[in-house]
Amino acid sequence: xxxxxxxxxxxxxxxxxxxxxxxxxxxxxxxxxxxxxxxxxxxxxxxxxxxxxxxxxxxxxxxxxxxxxxxxxxxxxxxxxxxxxxxxxxxxxxxxxxxxxxxxxxxxxxxxxxxxxxxxxxxxxxxxxxxxxxxxxxxxxxxxxxxxxxxxxxxxxxxxxxxxxxxxxxxxxxxxxxxxxxxxxxxxxxxxxxxxxxxxxxxxxxxxxxxxxxxxxxxxxxxxxxxxxxxxxxxxxxxxxxxxxxxxxxxxxxxxxxxxxxxxxxxxxxxxxxxxxxxxxxxxxxxxxxxxxxxxxxxxxxxxxxxxxxxxxxxxxxxxxxx
Amino acid sequence: xxxxxxxxxxxxxxxxxxxxxxxxxxxxxxxxxxxxxxxxxxxxxxxxxxxxxxxxxxxxxxxxxxxxxxxxxxxxxxxxxxxxxxxxxxxxxxxxxxxxxxxxxxxxxxxxxxxxxxxxxxxxxxxxxxxxxxxxx
Numbered sequence: 001x002x003x004x005x006x007x008x009x010x011x012x013x014x015x016x017x018x019x020x021x022x023x024x025x026x027x028x029x030x031x032x033x034x035x036x037x038x039x040x041x042x043x044x045x046x047x048x049x050x051x052x053x054x055x056x057x058x059x060x061x062x063x064x065x066x067x068x069x070x071x072x073x074x075x076x077x078x079x080x081x082x083x084x085x086x087x088x089x090x091x092x093x094x095x096x097x098x099x100x101x102x103x104x105x106x107x108x109x110x111x112x113x114x115x116x117x118x119x120x121x122x123x124x125x126x127x128x129x130x131x132x133x134x135x136x137x138x139x140x141x142x143x144x145x146x147x148x149x150x151x152x153x154x155x156x157x158x159x160x161x162x163x164x165x166x167x168x169x170x171x172x173x174x175x176x177x178x179x180x181x182x183x184x185x186x187x188x189x190x191x192x193x194x195x196x197x198x199x200x201x202x203x204x205x206x207x208x209x210x211x212x213x214x215x216x217x218x219x220x221x222x223x224x225x226x227x228x229x230x231x232x233x234x235x236x237x238x239x240x241x242x243x244x245x246x247x248x249x250x251x252x253x254x255x256x257x258x259x260x261x262x263x264x265x266x267x268x269x270x271x272x273x274x275x276x277x278x279x280x281x282x283x284x285x286x287x288x289x290x291x292x293x294x295x296x297x298x299x300x301x302x303x304x305x306x307x308x309x310x311x312x313x314x315x316x317x318x319x320x321x322x323x
Numbered sequence: 324x325x326x327x328x329x330x331x332x333x334x335x336x337x338x339x340x341x342x343x344x345x346x347x348x349x350x351x352x353x354x355x356x357x358x359x360x361x362x363x364x365x366x367x368x369x370x371x372x373x374x375x376x377x378x379x380x381x382x383x384x385x386x387x388x389x390x391x392x393x394x395x396x397x398x399x400x401x402x403x404x405x406x407x408x409x410x411x412x413x414x415x416x417x418x419x420x421x422x423x424x425x426x427x428x429x430x431x432x433x434x435x436x437x438x439x440x441x442x443x444x445x446x447x448x449x450x451x452x453x454x455x456x457x458x459x460x
Contacts, residue, residue, distance in 0.1 A: 047370055047373035086376050087376060087380070089380040089381075089383075090380065097414075100413065101348075104340065104344040105344060107337065108341035109337075111334070112337045114329035114333070118333045118424075119330075122439045122443070126439055126443050129446055129447065129450075130446050137456075140456075183435060183436075183439075184435075184436075254417055255443070258416075259450040260450075262451045263450055264380075266392045266455070266456045267380050267381075267391055267456040268381070268384040271376055272355060272358060272403055273376070274376065276351060279351070280352070
């Protein structure tokens with residue numbers, strides 16, 4: 001713990017560098033980015049330079065995502081669509097594949113440990129993955145500037161959720177509802193900190209399932225992972241314990257984002273030069289971020305992430321307006 | 324020993340997911356190296372991609388002469404098209420896991436979960452089929 005200030009300084013420096021680099025990309029506008037706006041002329045930088053910049057940036061994003069407790073997709077899409085020359089179609093597809101890869105990697109461990117619950121995930125995933133297909137189709141059909149403006153507003157909305165939403169370690173659920181009973185959505189796990197078995201059940205399942213329609217549509221339309229919305233619904237509304245909610249949410253993304261990703265892949269939005277460096281960068285960043293996380297103060301980092309999301313949300317919004 | 328209690332179906336799902344995901348990632352990295360090192364020539368030259376990635380996916384496909392959906396299967400002789408294989412594997416892992424877990428639910432007589440799993444396979448298969456695609460703006 002004695003090393004905390006040292007690591008906090010390093011993490012803060014990392015965020016500062018990321019913010020300065022984004023500012024640089026933004027200010028360079030016409031010359032380095034060349035094609036900051038979709039449909040514009042190509043970049044003056046060679047392709048490999050963009051691949052390298054993307055790799056470095058997504059590596060930093062991977063660290064930031066872990067430290068800030070958010071998914072890679074929610075940081076990736078607004079930053080890359082706002083500050084890189086790639087069209088939003090390719091960014092959304094890459095964003096979905098980034099979120100999908102993170103979920104697929106984490107899924108086995110979370111399922112084996114029993115933290116992600118298959119019975120809780122199955123019905124919610126069915127709703128969200130169906131809705132995400134609709135979201136992806138609508139997102140690809142709408143004019144780009146409309147999606148960009150909506151993305152900016154959604155990111156700013158996520159910032160508000162992050163600032164206001166509270167979490168409940170063990171929500172009180174007096175009685176399991178009929179739908180949850182029929183689907184067998186309940187379980188037991190042993191809390192490592194108290195060494196006690198915790199029985200859990202959920203309520204308000206029908207309302208939760210309806211909300212997963214909206215979550216799925218947004219995930220598909222904007223290419224965002226949906227952890228920011230899954231966790232509050234599972235934890236605060238349905239009453240699943242926080243650990244179960246976070247783990248199940250992560251696992252859920254592996255199903256929700258799969259269906260939306262297929263729509264983008266089949267629509268020609270999968271560009272290997274954008275997708276693969278992004279996946280590698282975010283994965284490497286996540287691996288580096290986990291050990292740093294144990295030595296930093298998450299609250300401080302979380303506020304910096306909120307600042308970063310506000311900045312990129314505003315950028316996405318202004319870009320959509322052509323500013 | 325895990326402190327939490329996972330069902331047999333859940334453990335099976337985790338095992339299949341882990342193996343397929345690792346294989347997909349390994350294939351992705353190998354194929355990407357083949358692509359960017361030019362070991363196999365791409366359908367769209369690398370420096371041309373950076374001139375086209377500012378366009379919508381619809382315009383990109385038209386300019387690059389690429390067909391949507393599963394047409395890439397017919398062009399696997401190109402370096403950029405082989406990347407679709409690991410990407411399709413990554414996006415197909417969940418479908419395989421769902422198919423694998425159905426017998427476990429049948430064994431435990433959890434028929435409602437069987438129905439949900441079958442419906443999910445249908446949804447994901449519809450998404451993967453190539454019949455649903457967007458763009459054109």
